Amino acid sequence: MKKLLFQFDTDHFPSSFDTVVAYDGGADHVISHGGLTPKNVGSLVEGTIFTRPPKQKRFTAIFIGGSDLAEGEQLLSAVTKKFFKDFRVSVMLDTSGCNTTAAAAVARLAAGRSLAGKKAVILAGTGPVGQRAAVMMAKEGAEVAITSRQIDRARQACESLEQRFGIRIQAIEAADTETRAAAITGAHVVFATGAAGVTLLEPEHWQNHPTLELLADANATPPLGIGGTDMMDKGTLRHGKAIWGAIGFGPLKLALHRACIARLFEQNDLILDAEEIYATAKQMT
Numbered sequence: 414m415k416k417l418l419f420q421f422d423t424d425h426f427p428s429s430f431d432t433v434v435a436y437d438g439g440a441d442h443v444i445s446h447g448g449l450t451p452k453n454v455g456s457l458v459e460g461t462i463f464t465r466p467p468k469q470k471r472f473t474a475i476f477i478g479g480s481d482l483a484e485g486e487q488l489l490s491a492v493t494k495k496f497f498k499d500f501r502v503s504v505m506l507d508t509s510g511c512n513t514t515a516a517a518a519v520a521r522l523a524a525g526r527s528l529a530g531k532k533a534v535i536l537a538g539t540g541p542v543g544q545r546a547a548v549m550m551a552k553e554g555a556e557v558a559i560t561s562r563q564i565d566r567a568r569q570a571c572e573s574l575e576q577r578f579g580i581r582i583q584a585i586e587a588a589d590t591e592t593r594a595a596a597i598t599g600a601h602v603v604f605a606t607g608a609a610g611v612t613l614l615e616p617e618h619w620q621n622h623p624t625l626e627l628l629a630d631a632n633a634t635p636p637l638g639i640g641g642t643d644m645m646d647k648g649t650l651r652h653g654k655a656i657w658g659a660i661g662f663g664p665l666k667l668a669l670h671r672a673c674i675a676r677l678f679e680q681n682d683l684i685l686d687a688e689e690i691y692a693t694a695k696q697m698t
Contacts, residue, residue, distance in 0.1 A: 431476065438672070475504045522602060532601050533558070536597075560586070590613065597622070643658050673685050
């Protein structure tokens with residue numbers, strides 16, 4: 414029985430990255446659809462659940478991608494609402510790699526130590542990766558804040574996370590490197606999740622920081638999000654701080670993505686979102 418993965422993307426063009434990893438994760442065929450919304454996805458879902466008999470439904474699965482997390486979450490809700498009894502298939506949500514990237518980074522930061530009670534600041538944290546990292550750090554017991562150039566956007570993200578996951582996240586307005594430097598006062602953990610090629614912190618803002626212990630940067634495009642670090646850093650000690658660069662935790666992200674794709678074909682009732690994907694990442698570190 415062929416393993417069929419239906420790639421449901423909210424963007425017009427489905428992600429080629431996600432297609433490649435889907436094959437590497439064990440899918441025999443990847444059927445990609447772009448421009449999907451809650452209004453037009455229904456018939457595609459029905460095609461996945463009404464075809465194969467119960468014992469063979471696990472060989473069909475759905476991957477939800479795209480670049481907008483809110484749209485991805487709405488699509489996931491629309492997909493799962495079509496399920497009933499045993500007429501369902503396993504689904505994974507990973508908008509812009511939000512869950513796998515955040516899970517890999519946070520798992521590396523938390524490996525061998527406790528984040529409970531630590532103050533964690535996610536710079537430019539209103540995007541998909543930043544929001545999911547906030548969830549995972551909060552679940553580890555950290556006191557989490559996210560920054561944004563616009564306070565309304567930060568507050569909106571925090572409210573959404575509270576409603577979805579029942580966690581409390583602080584919103585901080587920080588429009589430039591100086592205000593972001595002020596935002597990490599007293600922080601123990603900093604994770605930069607901004608746009609590619611945008612510097613969020615300069616070296617002088619963190620190198621002699623008195624409380625900072627851990628830093629991670631999801632940006633692999635120079636200039637990096639945290640100046641003075643290296644995209645290849647793998648827990649590298651710099652100025653007394655352990656640093657993880659995007660390429661440093663990247664192998665775990667890819668391995669995690671592949672492992673989650675493989676899990677989709679083990680049974681037909683999995684919903685892989687932030688909590689489940691992070692749990693898998695912790696098992697892999």
